[in-house]
Amino acid sequence: MTTEPFWLQINESNLRQGDYLPRCLVPTFAPAIEGQTEVQDVRVDEFDLIILTQSCDLENKKVRLVAMSSIYPLSTFEKTNPAFANKGKRNDLRRGKIEGLHLLASPTKPDENMEALLVDFREIYRFSRSQTHVGTGK
Amino acid sequence: MATICPPPPASAAQFILLETPLSSKVQSQERRELALLTQKIRQNLSEIRQFLEISGETDEINYSSVPPQRSFIVKVRYQYQEPGEPLPYEIDQE
Secondary structure (H helix, E strand, O other): OOOOOOOOOOOOOOOOOOOEEEEEEEEEOOOOOOOOEEEEEEEEEEEEEEEOOOHHHHHOOOOOEEEEEEEEEHHHHHHHOHHHOOHHHHHHHHOOOOOOEEEEOOOOOOOOHHHOEEEEEEEEEEEEHHHHHHHHOO | OOOOOOOOOHHHHHHHHHOOOOOOOOOOHHHHHHHHHHHHHHHHHHHHHHHHHHHHHOOOOOOOOOOOOEEEEEEEEEEOOOOOOOOOOOOOOO
């Protein structure tokens, strides 16, 4: 049995809910800014992200900020969390029983469960629409 | 003085739990009271079992988020521009 592709590769400027955006740069700014101008060191992390904001809100420009969550391969998640590297926990993930985590099929190998991607709803970032376009090259 | 007894028949526990005060088998006052008591015990055990099942399902599962693929530091210059304003909020006219 073959699995129909869950993902579709596109090349356009419109952002939609569910867009998978690899290698996004996420800055973490200092907690406070003093004065009118200031130079600070800012840490920048690179994550693969997926858009959470509803497509209609993005299309109709109802939102200024675009919400995104981290998404990473299941195998990478299991390296960080070895307690999840067993059949029982993978089944819990597949059934959606682990709060905050959601499993999606792999864009390249949808038939292989171990290649699946995991959305981490504990890690949510918001960027302006222009930042999202610049950061993702869209 | 302790005595060695044979184990109770396997059907005994089931019989006690399944008997209800409305059963046709319950004739005497003592048996009716015993049936009421066992029914109450059964209800309590059932509630405890449900609680244990629910608490087992909702145990918080801890996990760590995956660290970034890479990190680096950049110099950023902040410049104050002006106070932000809320977006216009259109109310749908239905």
